[in-house]
Amino acid sequence: MGWPTEIECAQERINGHVRRTPVTKLDGFGLPVPVEVKLEHMQHTGTFKARGAFNTLLAQEVPEGGIVAASGGNHGAAVAYAASKLGYPAKIFVPEMAGSSKIALIERSGAELQVVPGAYADALAAARAHEADTGAMQVHAYDAPLTVAGQGTCMSEWESQGLDADTVLIAVGGGGLIAGAMAWLNGRRKIVAVEPQTSCALNAALSVGALVDVDVSGIAANSLGAKRIGQICFDLAVEQRIDCRLVPDDAIREAQIALWQQARILVEPAGATALAALMSAAYVPEAGEKVAVLICGANIAPDPMT
Incomplete structure (x- = not known):
């Protein structure tokens, strides 16, 4: 089966398990025209990642060892939530940089949680060791076909809602969300990848033509801080010649605060990163070009102004 069929199958599997998130238009924000946005931060556990988690768990048999996942926070919360709803035991590994709100979200799910010193790569190594020891099923955060197909349902759903x-513009960490969008659209619309300047695994890989490790830091690192872009995302991005733009932390923060002040949309820095490319002119649309932004994550402590 090709990607569109895989994504259609994923949509059938996860119907009833995930929310159909709303679409609206934002006026203002220093932009000359309204921007269409999909509010995927209103998905279960605050991100699109519930889509990939449910698709993975529903598409295959879960072993006696249960489920294991490594995460910067959001993926772990989604896997923990899906496992809880489907009645499976889960162990989630997160790095210390995940942050208190995401760690608390995972803890509330009932999954077993282990906080690992270091970054996401360290949590992934610990999760792989647990997988080898117990036979648990690994649910990868972004570089697995079932995960990508699940995330692709976000874009297929958006088109069914009349995307105009x-x-x-889509923020990129490890690449699961944008890979799903590329897999579904297959060039029918332009996709712009947006990364923080200090967490830019896709841009680095595209620059040299191969997967490379990058240093990760900045205000969005606990969501977009993959050291290496996923192979699936990279292959699709090369094939489709994806436009990749970088934004500084200050622009992300400005977009995050503007979403709260002007629209009362409360998101984490990753959720504001794609909009930051428009507000900071890292991406300037051509005359008459209709632009949309995917808002993807809500897991922060309350009110970013405090």
Whole structure:
């Protein structure tokens, strides 16, 4: 089966398990025209990642060892939530940089949680060791076909809601969300990848033509801080010649605060990263170009102004 069929199958599997998130238009934000946005931060556990988690768990038999996942926070919360709803035991490994709100979200799910010193790569190594020891099923955060197909349902759903845009801006960490979008759209609309300047695994890989490790830091690192882009995302991005733009932390923070002050949309830095590319002119649409933004994550402590 090709990607569109895989994504259609994923949509059938996860119906009833995930929310159909709303779409709206934002006026203002220093932009000359309204921007269409999909509010995927209103998904279960605050991100799109519940889609990939449910698709993975529903598409295959879960072993006696249960489920294991490594995460910067959001993926772990989604896997823990899906496992709880489907009645499976789960162990989630997160790095210390995950942050208190994401750690608390996982703890509330009832999953076993282990906080690992270091970054996401360290949590992934610990999760792989647990997988080898117990036979647990690994649910990868972004570089697995079932995960990507699940995330692709976000874009297929958006089109079914009447997406009216020539170009869609999507924030990138490990690449699962944008890979799903690329897999579904297959060039029918332009996709712009947006990364923080200090967490830019896709841009680095595209620059040299191969997967490379990058140093990770900045305000969005606990969501977008993959040291290496996923192979699936990279292959699709090369094939489709994806446009990749970088934004500084200050622009992400400005977009995050603007979403709260002007629209009362409360998101984490990753959720504001794609909009930051428009507000900071890292991406400037051509005359008449209709642009949409995917808002993808809500897991922060309350009110970013405090």
